[in-house]
Amino acid sequence: MHNDSHHYPEIGDFELTLRERAEALLLAQSRDERIDFSPDEIAHLIHDLSVHQIELELQNEELRSAQNQLQDARDRYARLYHQAPVGYLTLDAKGIIQQANQTFSAMLGWEFADLKGQALADFMTGADRNQFLGRFKAFFNHPEGKSIDVKLHGKAGQCFFARLTGRSEIVAPSTAKPSRSMLLMIVNDISTQKAMEDVLRNNEAQYRAVIETSLDGFWMIDMQGRLLEVNDAYVRQSGYSRQELLSMHITDLETRKSPDETAVHLDAILREGGALFETLHRARDGTLWPAEINTAYWPTAGGRLFCFIRNIHQRQRSQALLKARLHLSELALHSTLDELLQAALDTAEQLTHSQIGFFHFVNPDQERLTLQTWSTRTLRETCAAQGLAELHYPISQAGVWVDCVRQHQPVIHNDYPHLLHRQGLSEGHAPLIRELAVPVLRNRLIVAVMGVGNKPNDYTSEDVEAVNQIASMIMDIVERKRAEEARREAETRLRLAAVAFDTSEAMFITDQEGVIQQVNRAFCRLTGYTAEEAVGQNPRLLQSGRHNAEFYAALWHHLLANGHWSGEIWNRHRDGKVYPQWESISAVCDEQDNITHFVATFLDLTQQKAAEEAIRRLAYYDSLTGLPNRRLFLDRLSNVQAVARREGNHGALLFIDLDAFKRLNEARGHETGDRVLKEVANRLLRSLREDDTVARLSSDEFAVLLTQLPALAENAARLAIGIAEKVRGVLAMPFLSPEGDYSLSASIGIALFPAGETTASELLKQADTAMYQAKAAGGNAVRF
Known part of the structure; x- marks a missing residue:
């Protein structure tokens, strides 16, 4: 390596920047020249280079962070641009699409790649295209922006009205190309607005x-x-x-x-x-x-x-009635009877703008009233009869205010002071100016009277309807409350009986996990299990399979929430026989209110169920023939009439009377007469459809209920007459007996339904009248 110092300057001769020093060093290395550095100089240079490298890395990191932020901003802008609720376009000076957001692409049904490079005018036709082309340059002459309305045509042939709002902008490209004017345009879909304008303009x-x-x-x-x-x-x-x-x-x-x-x-x-x-x-x-x-x-x-x-008067009234029903249902859980009735009267007053209200029960004999309660306002302002609750008041002594009981319908007295016979108000009763009273009926008997009074103006049928609904509603709640009280009393009696007569009720005790710990003798007698077999088992060994898992889940939920449960349940005897029982379960708690045991008692309801069924049959069925009696027949007739009215079909009632049966009964004896009545019942059942009802109304009177007859009355009548003739023929056939054969005939009356609002009893009377017409014609005949 050469050491010609004149080829490069000495480092120590003058001050060099770090970069210049590094470049000098690199140049020397590239020439393969030897450079002499002192150890201090080398250490100093290395230190300076390290510091510079760290500074560069920090600057690079800041640059990368700035680039990321810039990219995020660009992404946000792109999302805002493409997801905007309006279309965005960029057109060049020739109207060619250079840029568009996804909203505009979706409007036309095109991808942006297909839109770019196309003329916006190509998506218009006719006058719209000419208007746009004629006014295109004007967009560039209005920096503040300009709008026109046109119809745009999409890829699939769809078209829509659009409002194009554009303004020019000078765009400077990043390259060395010259700046150029571009048109930035907003596209609003105004089809709905146009449609509304067309409707207003053209229609x-x-x-x-x-x-x-x-x-x-x-x-x-x-x-x-x-x-x-x-x-x-x-x-x-x-x-x-x-x-x-x-x-x-x-x-x-x-x-x-x-x-x-x-x-x-x-x-x-x-x-x-x-x-x-x-x-x-x-x-x-x-x-x-x-x-x-x-x-x-x-x-x-x-x-x-x-x-x-x-x-919205009617709607508000309906909403008020619904709110009243919910409010009264809630009150029923924890209020006394008088509190409940008072709340109902307050509601009736409010709905009818009345100033007094009263509710009185009617005794079953329909002769006396039990003066029950008055509204809150009545007791506070106008009535001093608070002490009259439970006072029995003769209806015969009452004036026109109980006309609703006498007439079995609501009554309105809008000029009460001038009515004749207006006396009869109980002592301390509020003075009446106007009055509205409605009866509450159950099973055709009036059970209560509800009334309001002293409305500033006359009562109307709308007021009648409101009071009627509240009266019926509150009576339903009262009846449920009474039934619940009766049920609780019954449960109390059962619990007392269990304590007093341990041997009469089955009983078992479980721990908190439900494992049987103890049973009594009645348990063993009723279930068939010995104490040894039952103790240590879960009560599930008694399950009959009649109840699903939801039933037992609800039972346990109620038991744990309330501490007791009682109800009817079906269990299985050890021999496999399934039987009903009434079971009561109570939780036993310690001083910390933690459940330690469960005590269950139950009674076999088999005989009770059988007795109830026997009583039901005695109440609704004829003991001789087994046919429905008059009571059950009228109930079914009422139901069938309602179905016929609803479905538009006809039905018919046949009233059958055996001619000369009394003479046969007297001549041959009651035993023979009973055999004949049984045979008549069997013949009627065999000759009719399963859906038809046959009943015995009295000694020798039978009735047949025909359903699902044609909707056309003429066809229904023709079919009913045919069936009646068939029945007459069947009953005319000889009756065979060891004592000798004998014959009977029958007179049959027919009544069709539905016929207006005719009740079941009225329809039966019509058929009875027709039967008597048949008898008057000599018997053995059919008459309508």
């Missing part, structure tokens, strides 16, 4: 017909709140003439807002484009009625509001 006659025939009221108002147009429906709703309304401001009709509040409300509607709200309107006669306003803003002629006004 004004139809619009006016809709407005004028609408059952809802209609306003068109300006932004100052002045009425510009109303329809006939609102004229009827308000009671004003059209001329009067068109001279009014909405604050003359709207009662809930001051002029300042109305102005604020109008501004809010303008911002939102419309609104749906409820308010109160005042009619010409001063009455207030609830209105639902559905309003939309239309930006024409300085702004217009189109408002549809619906009277």
Whole structure:
């Protein structure tokens, strides 16, 4: 290596920057020249290079972070650009698409790659294309922006109205190319707006017909709140003439807002484009009625509001009734009977704008009232009869206020003081000016009377309906409450019986895990298991399989939540026999309220079930023939009538009387007569369809209920007569007996249904009358 010092400057001769020093060193190495450095110089150079390297790395890291932030900003911009609710376009000076976002691509149904390089005018036709081309240069002459409306055609042939808003911008490319003007354009889909404008422009006659025939009221108002147009429906709703309304401001009709509040409300509607709200309107006669306003803003002629006004009185009343039902159902859980009835009366007063309310029970003999309770307001302000609860009051001594009991229907007395026979108010009763009273019926008997009174104006049928619904609703709750109280009393009696008569009820005790620890003798007798077999087992060994897992889950949930459970359950005897039982389970807790044991008692309900079935058959079936009796027949007839009315079919009732049966009974004896009645029943059952009902009404009277007859009355009558003739023929066949053969005939009356609102009893009377016509004709005949 040469050591010619004149080929490069000495490092120590002058100050060099770090870079210059490094470059000098590299140059010397490239020439394969020897450079002499002192150890200090080498260490200093190495230190400077290390520091510089660290600085470069830090600068690189900052640069990378700035690049990442820039990329994130670019990504956000791209998302905003492509996911914007409007289309974005960039066109060059020739109208060629240079850039477009995904929203615009989706509008036309094209991918951007296919859009780029195409002329925007190529997506227009006819006048729209000419308009765009003719005004294209104007976009570049209006830096503040310019808009036109055109129709654009998509790839699949679809078209839509678009508002193109563009402004020019000078774009300076990153290369050395010169700057150029580009057109930045926003594309809004205004098809819906155009459609609305077309409807308003081209279908004004139809619009006016809709407005004028609408059952809802209609306003068109300006932004100052002045009425510009109303329809006939609102004229009827308000009671004003059209001329009067068109001279009014909405604050003359709207009662809930001051002029300042109305102005604020109008501004809010303008911002939102419309609104749906409820308010109160005042009619010409001063009455207030609830209105639902559905309003939309239309930006024409300085702004217009189109408002549809619906009277929601009925809807609010229905909602109030539903709310009352829920409220009363909740009250029933923890309130006394009087508290519950008072709450119902308060609701009835509120709905009918009354000042008094009363609820009285009617005794089963229909002769006396049990004066029960009055509304809160009545007791507080106008009635001093609080001490009359449970007082039995003769209906015969009451005046017209109990006409609803006498007439079995609601009554209204809108001029009570001037009615004759208006006496009969109990002592301390509130004075009546107007009164509305409704009866509450159950099984055709009046069980209670509910009334309201002293409404400022006359009661209407709408008030009757409201009080009727509340009365029926509260009576349902009262009956459920009474049934629940009766059930609790029954459970109490059962528990007392278990304590008093240990041997009469089966009993077993389990630990907290449900393992049987102890059983009594009644348990062994009832289940068939010995104590040794049962102890240590789970009560599941008694399960019959009749109840699913949900039943037992609900049982345990109720038991753990309430500490007790009782109900009917089916278990299995050791011999496999399944039987019903009434079971009560109680949890036993320690001082810390932790469950330690469960005690279960149960009774075999087999005999009770059998007795109930026997009683049911005695109540609903004829003991001689096994046929339904009059009571069950009328119940089925009522149900069939309801189905026939609903489905549009006919049915028929045949009333059958055996001719001369009494003579046969007297001549041959009751035993023979009974055999004949049984045979008549069998013949009727064999000759009719399974869906038809045969019943014995009395000694020698039978009835047949025919269902699913044709919808056309003439065809139904023809079919019913044919069946009746068949029955008459079957009954005319000789009856064979060891004592000798004998013959009978039958007179049959027919009544078709449905026939208006005819009840089952009335229909039976009609068939009975027809039967007597058959008998009057000599018997052995069929008559309608």
